Amino acid sequence: MDSQPIEIFGITPPSHFPQCPPxxxxxxxxxxxxxxxxxxxxxxxxIRQVCLKVLINSFKIICTPVGNKLVINGKKQIKVLLSSNPSHQALYSIDFEIPFCTFILLKELQGDVVDVYTVVEDISVQCINPRSITIASVIFICPIVKKDHQLCPPPPPPISQSICTHCHSYLNPT
Incomplete structure (x- = not known):
């Protein structure tokens, strides 16, 4: 296996983090x-490239003994670009979808949850053997609430030159 650096797409740049209050x-x-x-x-x-994107499929508020919880169902879309058999220089693009479910205890939050915002804080890749890889991702999720004003406004639109053309995720700044 070759030890060239892996190009990683999908880490949210700090300029696109939500401005949530304490x-x-x-x-x-x-x-x-x-x-x-x-x-x-x-x-x-x-492994040439890894692109990770988080999508939220649905969310709902449930009542529990400790208060209201926002239950979030989503998936991680992962695209891996790799080469195989160096004599033929064959390139393969393989797509994976990994579902996840998590929750947020809403505490005393007032207002309607109108959306859920995700931030990919980090991605790391490790080749385990010639047939498998491990991808670790650190993900932050917060609700966007509608009141008289938004407590957690959405981030500004992404900058086009920092987007991967294959998976439309952010390019990891190096």
């Missing part, structure tokens, strides 16, 4: 996902 409800988690290549014929020679 003690605003949020959650964050780190997950490691082991991904297995779908074809037995492909063996990893070099």
């Amino acid at each position: 003690h605003h409800p949020c959650t964050q988690f780190c997950e490691s996902d082991t991904l297995y290549l779908p074809s037995r014929k492909i063996k990893i020679e070099n």
Whole structure:
């Protein structure tokens, strides 16, 4: 296996972090996902790019003994570009979708949750063997609340030159 640097897309730049007030409800988690290549014929020679994007499928508020919770269902879309068999220089693009479910204790938050904002804080990649890789991601999630004013406004639109053309995620600044 080659040890060239891996180009990573999907880490949210700090300029796009939400401006949440102190003690605003949020959650964050780190997950490691082991991904297995779908074809037995492909063996990893070099991982060229990894692109990770978080999508929220749905959210709802439930009443619990400790107060209202925002339950969030989403998925991580991961695209891996790799080369196999150095004599043929074959490039493969493989897509993965990994579902997740998490929650946020809303405490005394007033107002309607109108959206959920996600931030990918970090992504790390490790090749386990010629058939599998592990991708660890650190994800921050907060609700966007509508009141007389928004407590957690959405970030500004992304800058086009920092976006991956393959997966439309942010390029990790190096």
